[in-house]
Amino acid sequence: MDMKKIEEGVRLILEGVGEDPGRPGLKDTPKRVAKMYSEIFSGLRTPVEDILNPIEGENHDEMVMLKDIPFYSICEHHLLPFIGKAHIAYIPSGQIAGLSDLVKALEHLANRPQVQERLTTQLADVLMQRLKPKGCMVIIDAEHLCMSMRGIKKPGSRTVTSAVRGTFRSRQSTREEMLALLNDRRP
Numbered sequence: 001m002d003m004k005k006i007e008e009g010v011r012l013i014l015e016g017v018g019e020d021p022g023r024p025g026l027k028d029t030p031k032r033v034a035k036m037y038s039e040i041f042s043g044l045r046t047p048v049e050d051i052l053n054p055i056e057g058e059n060h061d062e063m064v065m066l067k068d069i070p071f072y073s074i075c076e077h078h079l080l081p082f083i084g085k086a087h088i089a090y091i092p093s094g095q096i097a098g099l100s101d102l103v104k105a106l107e108h109l110a111n112r113p114q115v116q117e118r119l120t121t122q123l124a125d126v127l128m129q130r131l132k133p134k135g136c137m138v139i140i141d142a143e144h145l146c147m148s149m150r151g152i153k154k155p156g157s158r159t160v161t162s163a164v165r166g167t168f169r170s171r172q173s174t175r176e177e178m179l180a181l182l183n184d185r186r187p
């Protein structure tokens with residue numbers, strides 16, 4: 001990542017909005033923002049395939065679901081955060097993923113300029129490619145700050161997207177099983 005370029009860009013934005021980038025409070029801001037971008041856009045640096053490593057030879061062939069995974073991403077249209085929860089379910093076929101690997105795959109895809117729709121389908125596609133499961137379903141539920149603090153200004157409104165693959169697409173009972181697990185709010 002070209003830190004100098006980001007710093008220069010932030011300085012130009014500050015100038016553009018009529019600020020004085022030289023004043024004490026803003027002096028180190030370009031550097032701080034560049035450092036922050038290298039963290040929140042770190043998903044641009046490594047291919048997701050390096051993260052989701054299948055564990056072979058597992059006979060478990062019932063649904064695996066990880067729900068309420070918190071995540072943060074950046075909307076590529078406004079460079080403002082969208083924040084929410086992801087729910088991932090799949091039915092293995094000979095190989096499974098470590099649960100933390102699923103979380104890392106989500107974070108990895110979220111750590112780049114994104115749109116929620118693409119984040120959802122990318123995660124489902126990576127799962128299908130890497131684990132070759134019988135099917136999977138990803139649901140993402142998020143609040144977009146570009147809708148809350150600007151434009152239409154509707155704080156608290158949530159956008160829900162889903163991607164459905166394999167048996168989750170072809171069998172209604174599988175989708176219903178997932179939704180039952182999702183709505184089960186026992187502690």
Ligand code: ZN
Pocket residue numbers: 075076077078079080144146147
């Ligand atoms: Zn936006």
